[in-house]
Amino acid sequence: MALSLSQSIVVGLADFWSRKVRSLITIFGIILGIMSIIVVLALVNGVKEMSMEWMMQSGGLSKINIRGNWEYEDRKADKSLSLKQVNYIKDVCPEAVAFNPQSNIWAKLSYGSKKEQQLIVGAYPDYQIAETWTTQQGRFITDTDIRNKSNVIVLGTTIKKSLFGNEDAIGKLVGMNGKKYQVVGVMKYRYMKNRWASEGQSDNAMEWKNKNSFIPLSTMLIKEKADDRIWDFSVTASSPETSVELKEKISNIILNFKRGKPLMRVTSNYEESNQSDDNFKMMTMIFFLVAAISLLVGGIVIMNIMLATIQERTREIGVRLSVGARRFDIFLQFLIQTVIITTIGGILGVVFGLSILELVGKFLQMKAVASEQMVLTAILVSVGIGLIFGIFPAVRASNLDPVEALRYE
Amino acid sequence: MDIIKTISLTKDYNMGKVTVNALKGLDFSIKKGEFVAIMGPSGSGKSTLMHILGCLDTPTNGEYHLDDTQVSKFKKRELAAIRNDKIGFIFQTFNLLPHLNVLKNVELPLMYAGLSARKRKKIALEVLDSVGLGDRTKHKPGELSGGQRQRVAIARAIVNNPAIILADEPTGNLDSQSGGDILEIFNTLHSQGHTVVMVTHDRLVAEKADRIITIKDGLIENGTLT
Known part of the structure; x- marks a missing residue:
C-alpha cells in the first residue's frame, strides 16, 4: 500500500507542469547558482589546462631550470656557469635523463640573396629530450658533431621557409659570421594557440621557437663566442617526483661553485606547477563559497515557496489522506516535488551555463573547459539542495491532521 | 452481520482549559448492506462521529469495530490503510483535486493501493461509466456541474x-434535481449490496435511507428507529 517512487515522480512532474510559472520563478535562483558554478568551474579548468599546456611546451614537469639570479644585489658577480661546471654536474648526476646547456647568439643567416637575423642556439643532443622537440626532416645535432665541433646547423621551420622557400634545405650551406654551415635537419613546427593575439599578430604563442636555429654547443663556444660561459641550462629528471630531489642536489652543487652566494636560480617545473595549483585551489575555494551562498539562498527561497504551496494545498492533502494516502506518501510527494524543481533548475543551469561559456571565455579572453564530471557535480548538487530544503516542508505536509486538513478553507 | 459496531464511543476535545465532550x-x-442516515442539528457531534467512522480520527474512549476489526486503537499508518481499503468518502464540497482530470481523480485511491497504471485506468473507466460519466473522463472538475462533480466523487x-460508503451532506451543495439524482445513485449502490452511511441534517434526504440514527448533544436519541 504505497506510492512507488516512479509514481511519485510522475505526480511531481505533473504538479510542476500544472504550475509552470510559479515553478519557473521558484527555480530561478537555482538556475543562476548552478550556471555560475558551471562557468566558474570551466574557467578554472581552462586556466589550469592552459598553464599545463604551457608547462608541457616548456619541457614538462620533470624539468629543472638553472638561470642567473638577476635579483642578486651584486650586479657584477658572475651569474653563469662554465662548461666544465656543467659537465661536472652531468658527471655527478647520472640519475638525470637529459642535460641541456645552451649558449645563444643573434646572428645573420644567409643563403643566396636571402638574409635573416635570428637567434642561434648552441645546444647538446639532449636538447631534443629536454624540450621534447625533434626534427621533422634530417637529424638533430649528435655527439659526433659536438666532438668534432662541426659546422652543421638545424633550422626552425620559419627560418627554413624564409631562406629556402619550398626548396629542400638538407645538405645546403648557409652563411653565418663569415663561416659556412651545412643544414643537416629541420625542426618540427611548434604551435600553441595564443588567445591574447591581437589583429595581425600570429596566433601561435610558440612562433619564436620556429625562428630558432641550432648548432653544436662546442662549435658555438669555440668558433662563435670564444668563451665557455653557459647562461641557460636545464636538467631533466626521470620523473616529476624525482625532480624535486635532483633540484636540491644541483642547487647545492652550484651554491658550492659560487662559494655560497645565491647567484643562480634553480627551479623545478613540478614545484612551480604545484604552487600554481595551490593558488587555483584557493581561487576555486573562494568561488565555491560564493556559489554555495547563492545556492543556499536559492534553497531557502524554494523551501519558503514549498511551505506556501503546502499551506495552499492543505485541503488537497486532506483529500489524499482520506482516500488512503499514508503520511509517508505525502512526505514523498512533496520531497520529490522539491527535488524535481531543483533538478530541473540544475539541468537548466547547466544548459545555460554551458551555452554562455564560449561567450564568457571570449569576453574575459580566457579558455573555458567544460567536463562531464563538472556537469554531473552540478546536477548532484541541485538534487542535494532539493533533498535538504525539501525535507522540512515535506515533514510539515505529512504531519497534517486529516480532519483539520479537510476542514481547511 | 454488523459491519459497524460501536461500544461506549466517546470523543473529547481539549480546548485549552475547557474540555468539550463531542461524543x-x-x-x-x-x-x-444497510442504508443508514445519521441526522442531527449542527453541533450535535455528527461530524465528529463521521470522522471516527471514516477512520480519519480516533475515539477518546470506547470501541469501534469495522468489518470485525477493532480499529479504535489503530495507529495513523494503519488507519490510512483501512481508509484506503474499507472506506469510500463522499463530501459535501466534493473535494476533487482541481488540477487533475476526472479519470485521475477517480484513480487516486487505486494509486495509493499500489495498482498499476493500466489496471487503475481500466477500473476507473468502468466505475465512471456506471455513474454515467464515461464521456467526461478528460474534463477537469471545474468544467463540470455540481451534480456531475458529486458523481465523480x-x-x-x-x-x-x-466495505462502507460514508457520505457527509452529499446533497448539501446541490439543487434538488441533482440531489435527487445522487440519492438515486445511493439507492442503486444500496440495492447492489453496498453499505451506505449518510450524514445529513435534512429530514427529507434522511428519509430515503432504511434507518435514521438521530444524534443530539453527543448522544443517540433514537438509535433503533427505522
Missing part, C-alpha cells in the same frame, strides 16, 4: 470497492 458514549451498529468513493 458522550455511543452504542449502535450498522448491518452489512461517488465514483472515487466506490472505485476501491469499500
